[in-house]
Amino acid sequence: MQEGCPERDYLSSLIDIWIKEYRLLVEKSRKMLMTWFFVAAHLWLAQFNQGRLIFFQSEQEKGANSNILRAKFIYDHQPFWLRIYPITHKDCHLQWPTRYSEIWAIAQGPNIIRQYTASAIFSDEMAFQKEAEEAYIASKPTIDGGGRFTGVSTAYPGFFEEMCRDRV
DSSP states (O other), X not given: OOTTOGGGTHHHHHHHHHHHOSEEEEEOOGGGOXXXXXXXXXXXXXXXXXXXXXXXXXXXXXXXXXXXXXXXXXXXXXXXXXXXXXXXXXXXXXXXXXXXXXXXXXXXXXXXXXXXXXXXXXEETGGGOTTHHHHHHHTHHXXXXXXXXXXXXXXXXXXXXXXXXXXX
């Protein structure tokens, strides 16, 4: 967080909430930095914890891969002493081979989520994913197994809004 940016003080509180809550939905506006923030949080989860499988999910795989590129950018710009674990990057995939951790970019829907029990799922612009409800239901083994589900989105009617308003 930049010094002298009181309009972003909410990020300190939000990280505390994210650490404690294994299911979190956040409504956002464009200038809140929520995507970058949660990409960084999930990067930390993969980079400094062993044996993590994390999904970045978006409407299309291309959108999810842009979050992989954000994570790689953050990793590459960390101080050298934080990059103690080597990373490999391929399209739609970051991996820490010595930590047995990885982040995958996946498109919307339940299929990939149903096939694997992830440590964490970050669903970006969840309100615009037509298969958001099915994907969330498929994430139940992840959540029940102690993993986390984080969904963020700008406002749009549908499943995400219903979940945020606790109407589901």
